[in-house]
Amino acid sequence: MDISINKSPRQGAVLFSPYLRGEGIQKALEIGRENILFEIRESKLKGRGGAGFPTATKWMLVAASVAKEKFIVCNADEGEPGTFKDRVLLLEYPELVFDGIVIAGYTIGAKEGIIYLRGEYEYMLQSLEDYLSKMREDNLLGNSILGQEGFDFDISIRLGSGAYVCGEETALIESLEGNRGEARNRPPYPVNTGYMNRPTVVNNVETLASVPHILLKGGEWFKKYGTDKSTGSKLFSVSGDCTRPGVYELPWGTKISELLEIVGGENAKAVQVGGASGSCIPRSQFDRTLAYEDAATGGSIIIFDKNRSMLKVLKNFMEFFVEESCGQCTPCRIGNVKLLEGIKDIERRNYTFSYINKLKDLGRTMQVASKCGLGQSSPNAFISILENFKEEIFNYNGFGGTNGK
């Protein structure tokens, strides 16, 4: 296996700071459920999987339910193009992820935690299973965890099979239940009727990995990093045209230009923030900040330098969505195909501007009429790239950049 694992140089305020396995669980058991919820609420931690829902609210809803069975599901489907931070957490910081799951289970009153690991990450299955066995040996999993009478909890790992949409929480639950990964109508939300129709918390790997640190150092401490609305730090997966691609932990509120300097991407003409379903930010807006309230992202940052054809970039994104649409609803199933056809027409110089405008309208319809986040966000790239790079794409200047690499 030739994946670079290079733990020692990683540095960061929260996730990439020192932590001893089991510490967070110990602390959680000491302070009890009420105080855990209090600290998480204080920290204003929001979901790191993309949607940014307040974690404490989600946990409280399930903790308050009297159902006799509840579940905590760790979403390790990480399928958004350009995202690979969960890979780093699972391979290099499993103690944070697994302790976070145990703490969540304790807080909401679950006996079972499930990790939904994308099929592409099957190569890490054995090492994760071995890690779980060690936790069982050390009584960090199993019955009466760390001597806490009545706290019985275990974690199992389930694999995906190559479907991006299964990262969407209701599609993920369908998949766990043995079905096609087709998103459900929401509401009801998983906190009410989740896995096996039981109250279920679905959290991203990074969200759960943040929890042990918050408990140890307090919600107030966490809030020192980031902005008012986006507290703490975030892992960014940086790829594309830069000299130092990789995973970086930076506080929310970091400017795009600052990030580019850190990763050696100063020559960028555009940055795709949030992956294929995110939006494309041109150089003129590089002073925007990475934050839920500005340029939001689940972590994906893809950098394009001046030689890249933005039309080709857009085509790659739309091909992705055409393949990954689950096909359940018409706006997404047909819409993505139409948008891709439009891009091919532009490539062939066979378009009119009224046709392009119709396609943008179609995109806006998809944003409101699609059933799940896939179809709601797939037109983002289409609209933002055609808008921000029209000179290049429609060849305003004679020899534009469209014949780039």
Place this chain on the structure above:
Amino acid sequence: MLLLEKNSLTEEIEELVNLMGHERSSLLPILQALQRKHKYISDFAQQEIARLLDIHPVEVYSVISFYAFLHSEPHGRNIVRLCQTITCDMAGKDAVAKAIERELGITFGQTTKDKRITLEYANCLGMCDQGPAMIVNDRVYTHLTPEKAVNILNEIK
């Protein structure tokens, strides 16, 4: 399929079902185990799974057809998945793909005559900082060049 093969496949599926459970939620792990070993899930296997889980065979087929990594048609002994998504594309996946196609004499979506290798494209493998990337069965290879990729494939049996 020979009767003997059928019997052994039935036995294998019975074992899997006993291990993983008769519930519907065991369907995917059962299919994944069969896929890993046989590289596809035959009509007969689908019927047997349906029988043992007490669901309609169409349900089994419909699940298989949904997931990119599950197949209902025979495939090669090794499945190669080259990432076709944006960063790997920018890092030169086209050159890698062409070299592999030339070397094996097949195009993506096809299987070599000797059933050694099936070529497929996959979407983002989560290795974008080290692209171009590919997965061979369940092993990942990164920083591919055309030559490196071809050497890797020439070594697998």
